[in-house]
Amino acid sequence: MAKEIVDFFRSIHPISDEALTFLLTHILPVSVKKGKFLRSPIDNTEMIYFVVKGLVRGFIKVDGQDITTWINAEGNMVGSIQNLGVDVETEEYIQALEDATLIAITRESLDEMYATFPEANIIGRKILERYYREADERSFLSRLPSAEKRYKRFAETRGTILSRVTLKYLASYLSMKVETLSRIRSKIAGK
């Protein structure tokens, strides 16, 4: 299973044998059932995950209500974002929306890789460019002034996961009520 993450990094930039050995001795496989949590605000050990299979979401609770901030499937790195590179507490939860298989590495091991292997910073920089673009897209999408526009933008840009996200979580991500999402889907299907 380690092959998946190695191939992912190699597709971005070559990795030295030393960095590869370090990586392979510091990752661990993780399986999680649908509905279970990969992270909650009370966790002590911060992990970064590579999703091998499955679907996960990040959310924050505000006044008892979930605000889904991202949804990602296999082939993606996921983790808490608000404490990335800084030592602050964050209220983020990460939850499996399907049975999921992941590869985990601690934030501490990742920092050691950055400090030891220059190419880790090239790979990290390029991965962060991608996730910065995607976070900016999430920010743009949620500012679209109509629910239908938000749905259509999601369908256009994230078509591959559209049918895998249940109405409840998709509505939360798209900042609309479940009933609004159902109405938009019916309208589009009826065209």
Add this chain to the structure above:
Amino acid sequence: MAKEIVDFFRSIHPISDEALTFLLTHILPVSVKKGKFLRSPIDNTEMIYFVVKGLVRGFIKVDGQDITTWINAEGNMVGSIQNLGVDVETEEYIQALEDATLIAITRESLDEMYATFPEANIIGRKILERYYREADERSFLSRLPSAEKRYKRFAETRGTILSRVTLKYLASYLSMKVETLSRIRSKIAGK
């Protein structure tokens, strides 16, 4: 004025003399008047800016309406985001909201720095961690389900620029009507 950007990078990670020389021979000062554009979708040369003084915003036009996706002041790197690290067209505009002084570097020179100087990737990676956190915050903020919560979150997290952003652009950024923003401000001021 180059001192500002050198100090900014040095506060993140040490820079070699060679990288410093490269940087200083590839930056150029830019002044722009309030209301003028630093970037529009038809620009050919992609630039990254360090804001020395002033306030700028990024926006995208959707059906003739501006959607303000970010607002940043001095001490920040700004540029188009959707084509960062990838060769795609992007509809982003960047506009000065105050008379502004900036330091510019072309995307091409930045790529050359990344390819030549390993420490540039450490600095780039750390800067991107920060902007990824901030883009995630913009995405979270815009998903808050009430206009008042969005305003309060902005006031709490971006208090230093709150009084500098005119109602029109702040309302656009916070996904609310100007009248709603005025009402919220009056209500809070009246407490």
